[in-house]
Amino acid sequence: MMKKISSIITLLFIACTMILGGGAAFAEDDPKPTAIAPPNGDLTIHKYLYDADGIDNKPGDGKELKDTTRLDGKEIRGIQFDVYEVGNPTEAYKDAAPKVVPGGDGWTYTKIDETTLEVSKGTDTYRYDLTKKSEDTKTSNDGEIVLKNLSRGYYFVEENLAASTPEMSKDDGKTWAGVQITTPVKSFVVAVPMTDPENLNNWITDVHVYPKNQGTEVVKEPSKPSVNVGDEFSWSIAVELPVDIKDYKKFVITDILDESLTYTTDSVKIYRAEKVGDKWQKVGSGGELVRDTDYTLTEPGLDEKGGTLEVKLLGSGFAKVDGWKGLIVEFNTTVNEKLEGKEVNIIGNKATVEFTNSHDEESERETDESEVNTGDIIVDKKDENDKNLPNSEFQIARTDKEAKDEQFIKIKTITVEGVRRITEFVYPTLEDGTTVNPDYKDAEDWIVKPHSTKDANYFAKFEGLQTFSVEDDVYMSYWLVETKAPKDYNLLGDPVEVNFKDSEEVEGKKTYNLTTDPIVNHKGFTLPNTGGIGTMLLIIVGIILVGMAIILNMNNKKKKA
Template sequence: MKLKRFLTGVLSAVMALSVCALPAAAADVADTTTTAPSTSTIDTGKKGSITIHKYLMENIKGTKAPNNGEAINTTDKTVFPEGAKAASGAQFTIYQVMSKDDLIKYYNGELEKYKNSTPAYTEFVEENPADGTYKIKAGVTVNGSAGTSETTNTDGVAEFKGLELGLYVVIETKTPPAVTKAVTPFLVSVPMTKVETDANSKKTATEWLYDIHVYPKNSTATGSVTLMKKGVIGNDTANATPLAGVEFKLEHLKDGQDETKGDNWEQIKNGNGDYFTTAGTDGSVTISGLNPGKYRFTEIGYATGSENKFIINNGAKYVFEVTAGGNNKVTVSKPADANNNGDYKAEGDTVTVYNYAPDVDKQVYNTKESNYKKVADCGIDDTIKYQVKVVLPENFNNLKKFILTDTPVGIVDDENSVEIYSKLPDASNSQEAKLAKGTDYTVKKNGDGFIVTFEMGRVGEYKGQTLFVCYTAKLKTNEDGTLAGTTSTTGNPNTIDLTYSNKIDITQGKEDDDENKSHIKDDAVVYSFEIDVTKTADTINGDALPGVKFDLYKQVEKGKDANALKDTTAKNYGFDTTSASYVLVKSDLTTDDEGKISYKGLANGTYWLRETKTVDGYNLLASPVKVELNLSYKLTWEENKGYKNNTLVKHDYTQKVEDFGKKATTTTGADRNTYGIASANIVNKKGFQLPVTGGFGTLLFSGIGVLLVLAGVAVLFSMKKKNDRA
């Protein structure tokens, strides 16, 4: 009898240690075990329970979770490492595989089947090789008992109450998202013996436990997820720019909870207990140790000092799901019903979030190259044509403000000429592609420039596309018609300023605050030049000739200008009409006291000065005088990468200017510091003048003639007297 009681104690200890052991965190088995309580002390009239505590722990190695069937202190970090999480949504199913009577017989060593062995879960459960799940074998029942299932709650607890005494097999029939493989099935005896350990590590079975607590563990998958932030102009994601310095909040949805309720999301913080910030040349941040489940990034804004032209989607949430992959890795995907669907993608191990920005590019028509360029030259009477390309961001419909402000210097815009097209206009589409002025947008005069305000609800259909703003202008003149602009190297710039919302959820009534607006500026520059003419007498260094008048003509391609002189008139003026025509630019240009004429507001080209009045004693020039304006101008545009005070200046043309022409000099020799001048010296010669009829010269010659006649007569009389003497 003593031997049987001893064997019963040993079996009780073995059962306590084997059926409830955590595979990687089991308590050590004692070297000696005292006699267990007698099976006669089991209260066969009682019911029992099994309480399953499910936790996700990334690092379980070395923990010492007891497996004695009792509830344990989950705040003890030697048992539950930092970061252990209660796992909800795990379903467990239990089957009674040994009745109360058989269990008592087993403990008493009277059950024939197990006199020389202990039960194993493999007797009752089989594994599905296809997916590694487990199920009860066919025909395994006790007293007709079917399986009973419970699912762990938010605390990771599943309870099976009111159980008949007996031996149960526990199978995890549904795993939480973080689990890569279901827990290995295990056996639980209800009741089981309570084992206590003394100071000498001696274990003693002291009593029967009817309410059993078990702490099964799974193999869990954790991995790294990378958030990558990219800036997109319009909708061109293929050429996106890495965007560093954007802050995000990361949250995890509690397993099995309603994601529409904010309280069900737990924030995951970085090492400093704060937000995650994209960084580096690829604009990314990597978060490690994420278990499978549902997560979301919420965009907060730019970190201090990281402002950029791209529009912040502050408050936008990007939901993604992490699932277990092979080799303990995770993969991400985007839910089909995700909000902000077009602003991000989730694939592989990367969530890519896009921020959008508009763009503006201004150009002026260069007649010499027959194309739109950043720089051109023109005359005071020329019509200047501008073209502004405006790229609408993909999230245009979320913006509160989108305005163009044109500010010219030395130029006057014609605000009535402003037209906006959805594609470059030509003869075939100029009307079809035109937006409706006054409906899609409005234009108002602003000094010498104008302001275009887009009607946001009307223009939204063009999101992500390019619009073309076309208009004309002229060089600014003074009241007397002279050029008000400059002929210097700075040229006459015309700046376009695109003002737009830099956030998508601007608080109502605050959209005009500077902090909620961004600017992109771009320039095009127009040059105009000057002719200086010096009129002198007889030689280049001769005296100045004031009061000489000229008409200024520009040479144009034959047949290209309706205002050109007729060929017969041009020939009479001394022009060669073989291959060119001539257009009057300015008449009656008159030399001043220093013999000079200065005329500003000319484009490069060939000009002719036709003298119409000269000083008395000097002949008019026989033919017009040619003056060439062929000044080479060039701006070295520098792409401005900086973004300061919510403003991006795309091109800074003042950074470096290539000089053109030579410095002109006044008659005193002082530098005029004016560039863009072509100088010409024109010399007039004195003429050979015929005498005037009836004047003093005629009387003089007549008197001389009379005297000569009288002298001739006197000579004849003298010769006659000499002959008579002879």
């Protein structure tokens, strides 16, 4: 009996051992939370570029995101992050600074040098020792940097754009393209390991952070792609603002205007901007920011062609634009006579934006070249044998009707270094198309003499014309009228339409010059001259015939008698 009982006890012991052993194995897969920090941990830095329209500003919790759609961006490779271990307070702060690096809202972290970190909030400032833990570490194709087996502690992470070569994969997923990042992310401090925010008596040993860059887009555009000499039109400079713009120390927009542009005084307006699709659009009336209160404005001189325009935000301006996705600076210019001295009929222009963030990190962004063009019409005058025919005169009109009514485009001019330059076109009617233009009667005739020796009273071509209408989405047409024919030739009699849709490059330059199909004149009929010898012979023959008739008539009367 005792032997049987002993066997049962042995079996129960073995069963209990197996059950307890299985429980222990299960516990190893799901360890019990502990308040004691592990001695080591890993840090993974994920790098994204985000669109300010999509960011939700939700703070990270140290855990890896299984779904990264909320980041609303793309991974960037080639970004270098410098990681430093934060040590004890420096000698000067060892009695005042907390032993644990303070963190949370309002604290900023600034690297004073390679061995010193400054931590500040309001009037509280402390300094800690730094030891660099990474060397030339850049994000991989997945946009990641992984630092393994870091000792327990606090780590200062700083984005090093100067040493970075940022690239982002294209939509095909195979090729890469460079991406311009003007503003680094705010430097930050992270604990490794860190307390699990969802389980406050546990630790996260694999810490993930997602610092995201904002691509600061800057775009300059004219209100029209093509204008006439003398036209006033507007330019807009759209700037995507960093989300922490209120903390910035410098924001300056500079535009050096082309000499073919004359700035319109007091025309600057600053608008709040939102991006709709791929275009920045103005929001509001443009009166939110006040000159000399929220920003300073430096304008070109009153008589200066070209010149420099500068807009600089002031302290209250930074506060007012906080929360704006972007802003648009808009101003007006007029195309002046210097365009006619250019080898090409293109007015190119760029703007530059300079930033300095709260950590005194400077960056600069330049817009792409924006262009406005004008067109020329060169009249190619030929005879019947396809030879150049000089000494004809042409004028030009906006419409076929105005051409037939001989209501041609007239001009205002000035003489620059002995050369006559057009400053303004004068039309027979005002913008409504019906009201007579009071300036038209006294304006100068615009006459072109093709293939003729240059004369101060004439032009070699029609120049400075608008080539495209944005409002009507069409290329512009003009009507040429021959107002004087060469000697021994007939006038054309009808207007000739010229459309800039058929314009082409001349000598490899994008001049928008247009040479019409050869305009051919034919010689007129030869008419006899009155009072010449032919007329005298007719008179003599007539007298003889009349005399002969009289003599015959007298002879007939004598016979009858």
